[in-house]
Amino acid sequence: MVGPDHPPLIVAEMSGNHNQSLDRALALVEAAAKAGAHALKLQTYTADTMTLDCDEPGFVIEDANSLWAGAQLYRLYDEARTPWEWHAPLFARARELGMIPFSTPFDTTAVEFLETLNSACYKIASFENTDIALIRRVAATGKPLIISTGMASVGELAKSVSAAREAGCDNLVLLKCTSTYPATADNSNISTIPHMRQLFECQVGLSDHTMGTGVSVASVAFGATVIEKHFTLARSDGGVDSAFSLEPDELHRLVIETERAWRAVGRVHYGATMAERQSLQFRRSLYITKDLRAGERLTRENVRAIRPGFGLAPEHLEEVLGVVLATDVVRGTPLSWTLLRGSPT
Template sequence: GVDAFKICSGDVTHLSLIRQVAGLGKTVMIDTGNSTLGEVERAADTVYSTGNNRLVIHHCPAGFPARLEEINLRVISTLKSMFDCPVAFSDHTPGWEMCIAAVALGADMVEKTVTLDRATRAPEHIVSLEPEEAKRMVKSIRDLEKALGSKRRVLTEEQLEERKKKMRSLFAKEDLLPGVKITEDNMNDCIEYRRPGDGIPACLDYLLLGRAPRCLVSKGRKLRWEDIGTLQ
């Protein structure tokens, strides 16, 4: 009645076992542990050879606790590029900081042991979380997932409104007379850059060069494109 089987790191090269387990059609989780990438690849190919595509690769640093310099979280990116399947992180460190970092680096799943009492005398208990800590870890990961957002840089409606207040537009620094051309020499005397940013953007000031106002633009007024004539 289980939904998945996990192959421990010591059995990654036990291909006949992996083939038999994969043949059951359930999800197969492969712990990488002390295995080489080549061994993990052969194990994955063995799962796929049975027609079972339900595979999860676990980046699983060895040790209780694992040494920080041997965790190599960036391997998560390597595994994701090598295998077309979810990649998990099995955490063997105290706390849950490494789980947060793993999710930020693209881990689809984290594995963390839970204990009722971390003082229990057994190797895994010292790197396990007690129930309330586990709840906080899950909340931290859910918050991170929201914060990660999208790879696309898209401004929200709130940001679009806020940028109008904070960006700068072009304003007349003095009365701008019709027919008097704006040049590089007089630009600083004619134009100033002020908020709000709902007029001609400050970054487009160069488009005024060689142009003259069509009509009088009073000092302090926000410039509009219809105020400006064509190049002269």
């Protein structure tokens, strides 16, 4: 399902937008399926597997421009986590609705747990894309692996990709990602997608944190085969990631427009397509514009390049001026060589 022969795989990222309600989480699954998303992604961690319950410098977000300014990391992750006991019913509901459920594990205990649920594939988050041990453990499952590339240098990605392949990963997707929340179009740099695909010889997609769907749709023209977007029922409901998440109608438009973009990419082509051939008749061509008798000469007053396109091509106008007609013609007759005395045919 992933590759240039298929429409982009659309992944709805639930993240912490369930707001600690299982009913809301299930409603998110159902809304994502109704919108047409192909896959549902969770995040599997606990506050303790992510950080320490600590107020020392570095454990509190000090960036005043951050969505989470002033938040202590431990409490933020505890608020955003998806309880592990929810995973089974969420996976089951996604499968019932025809979506592929999978998750981002943030440590090896999460991988072991997700293996019991038969996760179809795995995602490595941008902030973990240099965690070689985690990448090796996930790759050892033999499942397809998606790695977000936010902040990573080419050298760091080379190490991560090599580790994944050496540990048994045969199906790898890298996601171009900008790890700001929200991201802007100006720092998305989706021109990197084809370069990344050529450099690492794998499928490349986009983990998109920008507002709206424009950047995601544009990425398809650069060859993105997987699009991941955060998803919520309504931004006004709040939640840790709601501010840069798509609502259901926006997710539905994303599915439609990315497939439309994929179909539009096509191949290099010149000349009329099959669909255009009927339109050729509306090109300009040379027509007789007055009733004329045999022996009269063609002039700019009695022959013009007009629509439709059943006469000689306009490029022949100078060539036929002054030529004598071989037969009577009426106004509105398409000019052809057979009407001219001494014509090439």
